[in-house]
Amino acid sequence: MTTATAPEVTPGTTGERSSRARVAHLVQRQGALVILVFAAVAATVAFDSFGTQRNLTSIAVQASFLAVVALGMTFVIMGGGIDLSVGSVFALGGVLAAWGSQHGLLVALALPLAVCGAIGLVQGLVIARGGLPPFIVTLAGLLFARGLLLLITDEGSTTYKVPPGAAFREIAQGKLLGLNYTVWVVIVLFLLGGLVLHRTSYGSTTLAVGGQEDAAQLMGLPVMRSKVIAYVTSSLLAALGGIMIASYTSSGVTILGVGMELEVISAVVLGGTLLTGGAGTVLGTLVGVLLLQVIKNIINQVGSLNSNWQAVVSGVILLVVVTAQQWLARVERR
Amino acid sequence: MTTTATPPTRAEAETRRRRGLDLDWVRTNGVYVALALLFLLNVVWTNNFLTERTLLLQLIQVTPVVIVALGMALVIGTEGIDLSVGAVMALAAALIPLYVGYGAAMAILIAVLVGFVTGSLAGSMVAVVGVQPIVATLGIMVAGRGVANLLGGEIKTIREPGIVSLGSESLLGVPYVVLIAAVIAALVWFAARRTTYGRQLVAIGGNKRAAELAGLPVKRVVITTYVVAGVLAAIAGVLLAARSQASDPTKLGQLMELSAITAVVIGGTPLSGGQVRIIGTIAGALLMQLIFATLVFHNIPDSTAQMAQAVIVIAAVYVQMGRRRSTS
Numbered sequence: 001m002t003t004a005t006a007p008e009v010t011p012g013t014t015g016e017r018s019s020r021a022r023v024a025h026l027v028q029r030q031g032a033l034v035i036l037v038f039a040a041v042a043a044t045v046a047f048d049s050f051g052t053q054r055n056l057t058s059i060a061v062q063a064s065f066l067a068v069v070a071l072g073m074t075f076v077i078m079g080g081g082i083d084l085s086v087g088s089v090f091a092l093g094g095v096l097a098a099w100g101s102q103h104g105l106l107v108a109l110a111l112p113l114a115v116c117g118a119i120g121l122v123q124g125l126v127i128a129r130g131g132l133p134p135f136i137v138t139l140a141g142l143l144f145a146r147g148l149l150l151l152i153t154d155e156g157s158t159t160y161k162v163p164p165g166a167a168f169r170e171i172a173q174g175k176l177l178g179l180n181y182t183v184w185v186v187i188v189l190f191l192l193g194g195l196v197l198h199r200t201s202y203g204s205t206t207l208a209v210g211g212q213e214d215a216a217q218l219m220g221l222p223v224m225r226s227k228v229i230a231y232v233t234s235s236l237l238a239a240l241g242g243i244m245i246a247s248y249t250s251s252g253v254t255i256l257g258v259g260m261e262l263e264v265i266s267a268v269v270l271g272g273t274l275l276t277g278g279a280g281t282v283l284g285t286l287v288g289v290l291l292l293q294v295i296k297n298i299i300n301q302v303g304s305l306n307s308n309w310q311a312v313v314s315g316v317i318l319l320v321v322v323t324a325q326q327w328l329a330r331v332e333r334r
Numbered sequence: 335m336t337t338t339a340t341p342p343t344r345a346e347a348e349t350r351r352r353r354g355l356d357l358d359w360v361r362t363n364g365v366y367v368a369l370a371l372l373f374l375l376n377v378v379w380t381n382n383f384l385t386e387r388t389l390l391l392q393l394i395q396v397t398p399v400v401i402v403a404l405g406m407a408l409v410i411g412t413e414g415i416d417l418s419v420g421a422v423m424a425l426a427a428a429l430i431p432l433y434v435g436y437g438a439a440m441a442i443l444i445a446v447l448v449g450f451v452t453g454s455l456a457g458s459m460v461a462v463v464g465v466q467p468i469v470a471t472l473g474i475m476v477a478g479r480g481v482a483n484l485l486g487g488e489i490k491t492i493r494e495p496g497i498v499s500l501g502s503e504s505l506l507g508v509p510y511v512v513l514i515a516a517v518i519a520a521l522v523w524f525a526a527r528r529t530t531y532g533r534q535l536v537a538i539g540g541n542k543r544a545a546e547l548a549g550l551p552v553k554r555v556v557i558t559t560y561v562v563a564g565v566l567a568a569i570a571g572v573l574l575a576a577r578s579q580a581s582d583p584t585k586l587g588q589l590m591e592l593s594a595i596t597a598v599v600i601g602g603t604p605l606s607g608g609q610v611r612i613i614g615t616i617a618g619a620l621l622m623q624l625i626f627a628t629l630v631f632h633n634i635p636d637s638t639a640q641m642a643q644a645v646i647v648i649a650a651v652y653v654q655m656g657r658r659r660s661t662s
Contacts, residue, residue, distance in 0.1 A: 082468075126648065133605050135415075136651050139592055140644040147640030155635050258588075262417070262472055275466050308483035315477025322465045322473070330464075 021331065031321050031328075032270040032284065036291045039298065047301040055297065057179065061172075061248070063293040064182040065090075067286060068241040069260065070267045071193050072234030074285045077265075077273050078197075079230045080210035081134040085123065085141030086238040087260030089116050091253075092149045093242025098160040098252025099152070101168040108168045108246075112239045119145055120235025124228035138231075142261070153254050160252040172248035182244045186286075189237075193282040206230060207279070266318045267292055272325070291317070364653055365601055365617045372624050380631045390509065394577070396623040397515040398423070398570040400616055402590055403597040404522045405563030407615040410598050411526070412539045412556055413607025414460060414467035416563045419594060421478035422452050423571030423587030428486030430497065430575050438496030446568045452478060453564025457557030475591070479583075486583030492575060501576030511573045518566065523612040525562075532610070535559060540608030597622055600650045 043050040069086050076083045093112035100108035123141045127134050150156050162168055172182045197203035205226045208216040217223050246252050265275075271288035273280025292314055299310050376383045383389075402419045409416045426445035433441040452474055459470035492498065500510055526532040534555045538545040546552050567587075575581045601618030602611045625646060629639040 130652060132648070132651055135595075135605060136599060137648065139596070140647045142592070142644075143640045143647070144644035147637045147642075147644065150635070150637030150640065155637055262476065265468075266472060266476065269469055275469055306484055308480045311480025312477050312484065313480075315473045315475070315480060318476065319459065319465075319470065319473035322469050323459065323463050326464050 030272070030284075030287075031324055032272065032287045032291050035317065035321070036287055036294060039291070039294050043294070043298045043301065047298075050297070050301055053178075057183075059290070059293050059297050060183045061180050062296075063289050064180070064186045065241045065245050065248075066260075066264065066267060066293070067186045067289045068189060068244065069238045070264045070285050070289050071189055071282065072230075072237035073261075073264045073268050074193070074271070074273055074280060074282055075197075075206060075230045076134075076234045077268055077275060078210045078280045079206045079227060080213060080276070081127065081227065081230065082138065082265070082275070083123075083141075083231060083234045084135065084138040084261045085119070085145055086234060086264055087257035088142045088145035088149065089119060089235050089238040089257075090242045090245075090260055091255075091257035092116060092119075092145045093239030094246040094256060095149055095153060095160060095242075095252035095254060096239075097168070097243040097246040098162055098250075101162045101166050101246070102160070105167045108162075108166075109243060112243055113236055115148075116145075116235045116239035116242075117232055120232040121228065123235070124231030127231065128224040128227040149254060153252070156254045159254060162246065162250040168247055169250055170247070172244050173250075180248075182248070185240075185244070190282055190286055197282055202226060202229065210276075211279070263292065263314075266314065270318060270321055362602065364650070365614055365621055368650075369617050369621045369624065372621065372628060376624070376628055376631070380628070383631070386507075390512075392623060392627055393512050394509055395627075396619055397511045398574050398587075398590070399593050399597060399619045399623065400515050401518055401566050401570040401573070402563075403594040403601075403615050403619050404519060404612065405566035406591075406594040407598045407601070407603050407610050407612060408522065408526065408535060408559045409467070409563045410539075410595070410603055410605060411535050411607055411610035412559050413542065414556070414559070415471065415595065415605075416456065416560065416567075417468060417471040417591045418452060418456060418474040418478055419563065419567040419570075420587035420590035421475045421482065422449050422564055422567040423574065423590060424482040424486075424581075424583045425452070425478050426568035426571035427575035427581040427586050428482040428583045430572065431490040431492055431581055432485065434492065434494045434497065438494050438500070441494070441497070442572055445572050446565055449564035449566070449568025449571075450561055451564075453561035454557065456564065457560030460560065461553040461556035482583040486581055489580055489582040491580045493579070497572075497576045498579055501573065501579060511577060514569070514573065518569070519612065519616055522562075522566075526610050526612055531555060531558065536608055536610060538607075539610075593619075593622065596647055600647065 040050075049055055069090055073083055073086060093116050096112035096115055097108045100111040119141060123137050126132055126137050130137075153159070170181070172180055174181050176184055197206070205216065205221045205223075208219070208221055209223050209226050213223060242257075245256065267288035268280070268285050269275060269288070270291055271281065271284030271286070273284060295313050295317065296310050299307065299313065402423070406416055406419065426448050429445045429448060430441050433444045456467075456471050456474055459465045460467050463470075503510055505513060526535070534545070534550050537548070537550060538552050538555055542552060567590075570590075571587060574586060597619035598615050599605060599618070600621060601614030601616070603609055603615060622643070625643065626639060629642060634642075
């Protein structure tokens with residue numbers, strides 16, 4: 001992710017913009033939302049079972065695991081980086097939580113957060129201080145976290161079970177107002193994420209670093225700190241996603257999270273966050289996650305369709321949305 | 335990167351230059367040195383390492399990575415990246431059982447054509463539409479793997495004699511797959527080093543804007559590069575299917591994009607583009623294969639092997655980074 005790319009569309013460009021440009025800007029940022037609404041309406045009309053409360057709750061719960069991880073990734077990408085390790089860290093967090101749940105709720109929560117936070121800290125320090133490319137560092141993190149997972153599970157042959165009746169199960173299986181706690185966790189975290197991005201100096205520093213790192217450095221912004229925080233947060237949130245899924249499935253499944261980093265990145269990109277960094281919204285990411293989940297759900301509703309269509313449709317939608325974003329950005333620049 | 339306040343004296347500059355050169359030599363040739371050392375280590379420590387069987391097996395196992403990494407090196411040279419290679423391998427392999435009825439040659443041709451199509455799509459998205467390489471190829475990767483699964487379904491065995499012999503027979507003691515990889519390596523090296531295309535590619539990767547202003551055919555070169563990467567990935571998929579006499583669309587080529595990128599980067603090609611090192615890339619792939627093999631020979635479990643690989647990758651790139659910092 002270098003800065004030697006074509007001129008970016010910066011959000012705050014002053015001067016009179018044509019109404020066409022403003023519409024283009026809106027559609028570019030909210031394109032995924034348009035598709036999401038369209039898909040949801042179409043699915044409600046086409047399938048009786050789609051709009052039921054049960055199905056919608058299931059979509060929300062299934063999306064919550066991906067959403068938590070995608071929130072961390074959003075901050076990393078907005079800061080001009082990328083985190084490929086989240087899938088492995090997610091799985092590692094789940095396994096550690098399941099193991100820890102045998103020793104009480106506190107261990108089940110603290111252990112994965114501590115271990116995965118440490119992985120994020122090392123990655124952040126190597127990237128920020130060592131100046132190594134995030135792509136490579138987090139690729140190594142992907143291998144390392146998966147290796148650690150295999151190490152503590154006898155090469156993947158042991159699946160730790162959450163003991164029956166453990167308080168840990170409540171995290172994902174307990175409900176408040178008909179919604180699982182995990183969904184509430186997502187709502188609270190995304191609200192917090194939005195506040196951090198728009199209302200704190202950390203948020204603006206992250207955007208500045210992603211927009212133009214050299215300039216941010218020259219302005220005296222804490223560039224290194226902002227990067228390290230982003231990677232630590234990303235790993236912590238990936239671990240939290242793992243904790244949630246371990247509670248949901250009552251076990252530490254070792255094969256989870258393979259390729260999840262790419263699904264998370266697509267959700268973030270669909271949400272309108274530019275991979276070059278410097279721009280993006282937290283809400284957009286949530287929309288991107290929901291869009292991917294709704295596509296999965298719709299393909300499940302069409303009983304005759306092979307589940308591999310999920311991948312095909314997700315991939316094609318990603319390509320179409322980014323092509324549209326690029327085209328709209330060009331319209332806007334004119 | 336260098337922030338010297340006062341100009342150094344001539345003697346100082348001289349020693350610094352010499353030390354810089356020495357370090358530079360290690361950094362440029364580190365991958366070869368590491369490869370040679372690890373090879374010697376295995377000769378001494380590993381039983382039955384220096385046998386034709388073991389060595390040929392290592393070479394056969396590394397061929398898909400080498401072929402894919404060569405294409406990846408070219409793409410990275412343009413300041414791009416191709417995440418779709420693993421999915422393209424699976425897609426090509428999935429087509430073989432479907433078209434094998436028309437004969438081995440036809441099936442292989444169609445499989446390789448798929449690489450041409452996905453490569454053209456990726457290249458056009460990057461060069462014409464202006465989508466970032468990582469996003470464009472990510473979309474193709476996700477969709478491509480899905481299509482491979484749809485077409486291939488379950489694991490299918492391949493019994494066609496032509497394809498089976500391609501994967502299992504040898505010429506003068508050298509397996510066909512290794513020969514093909516060697517020919518491809520020679521061709522890619524020639525294209526990168528001795529042709530206008532190679533020079534244009536490096537120029538575009540170094541500074542796209544300048545290349546455009548200089549009137550280079552930027553779009554054509556970038557699209558060609560992704561097409562080459564796609565075709566090479568498809569060939570790797572065909573060879574892997576031929577060797578295992580089966581096509582498994584779910585597993586085949588999985589994580590290949592990461593192995594290939596690692597080989598390229600360890601071989602000394604910077605991710606920031608503008609440089610392509612073909613021999614280094616091959617050495618990088620061989621080094622990663624040998625590291626993994628060494629750990630397997632000595633019964634180190636998968637878990638430790640993966641963690642060791644992670645540390646080695648970081649260390650190797652750290653050394654590479656130093657080179658760029660000292661030369662810039």
